[in-house]
Amino acid sequence: MIHELTERFVYMSADGSVDRPILGAILGEDRILFVDAGNSLRHATAFREAVRKEHGYRPSMTALTHWHWDHSFGAAYDASSPLVATAMTRQALQQLVGLDWSDQALDERVKEGQEIAFCADYIKKEYEGMERDIRIALPDVTFTDALTLHLGAVSCHIQHVGGVHAEDSCIMYIPEEQVLFLGDVLGPAIYDGPRYYAARDFLRIVEIIRTYPAAWYIESHHRPVRAEEFWPEINEYGVLAELVMAYGSDQPRIEREWALRMDRELVDGDRAAIHQFLLGEQRQSRK
Ligand SMILES: [Zn+2]
Structure with missing residues (x-):
């Protein structure tokens, strides 16, 4: 269930059937940094427990790549672990505080154009048979452009990149492991009618990605791929x-x-x- 990509970076695979993105953990000697919080209590708990069992307990932090529900809803269930995100991500999450997540309320918001059917459908699927006590955790630590977290023998550099998929999108680079976690930064715009890409914006993002020397690239809803597989496709x-x-x-x-x-x-x-x-x-x- 937990895959060791490198010595200090482990992850749980994405699950498209309930729109679960990849969750990562950077295993520092002093603390563990969780990359994204997951889409539910069930998702978050499964990953955290597995990491603890296999790699031992130490203080943890969680950093979000962006505000979208599938990356953030799992954050509310671990109050002991500080949540790190951009100020923009915090602002976006603030908009969700206090919303009703029942089927009826979701359908209503889709009808009024405040939510999209894609997310509403997957929220229903992920929370099937589970009490839908969705709470929104707001980030405890925020930054604007970039932030480096030192975890003990390994570090994580977070850079805000933005883009059409989510304007708060960040990428996370673990130099000691040569791993670049891309979140959904290469994804299309989804909240704004039919899915689309913006050419100029795409090229801007690719140039930022190019500045980080990495052996592994991870897109949240895909699987980790080596540089030799990643670049030919991106270059196309x-x-x-x-x-x-x-x-x-x-x-x-x-x-x-x-x-x-x-x-x-x-x-x-x-x-x-x-x-x-x-x-x-x-x-x-x-x-
Ligand atoms: Zn997203």
Whole structure:
């Protein structure tokens, strides 16, 4: 259940069936830093207990990559462990304090456009058969741009990156382990109609990621991948972003040039990506 990616970085896999992201733990000699809090008490407890059993108890902290429910709702159940996040994440979570999370209230908020069906559906799934006593924990420690946490023989550098998926998105770098935890920073915008990517923003984020030398890259809803697997795919999307910026709405030309640059035929996933990037461009030009 707990996987040891490196000597001091362990994680629990994502579970798409209930929208659980990867949870990580950085095992310092003095304290353990949990990366993201999980989407429920059940999720958070399963991971924490497993880490404690296999790696021993020491004081812990939890740092959030961003405010989204699947990364943050598990935080309310461990009051002894300080919660670290950007001031922006704290602000976003503050908006959720006191909300009613019953099916009825969720449906109502979806209808009024204050919640999206995607999240409401998965909240119902994750909390099925569980008392829905969702409480929102507010971060105890906040920062604006970047923060380094020293855990004893290992450290974690957190950088605010932002982006269309969540404007408070952070990435976390563990230099001693050459691990870069990306959260959902490479994800599309989800709260704003059909999912889309913004080309310029995507390229900006990729350049930030490039500044961290890493052997492992972890996207929250995927699996850890080695640099050799991560970069070829990201670079392909980078080329697409550049083409979209150059040729705008000329979809046939973008398809042709991208296939040429990648030296292969486009597959369905590629066409979906083109669609999402073009949608982002249309939105930008409308602003
Ligand atoms: Zn997210």
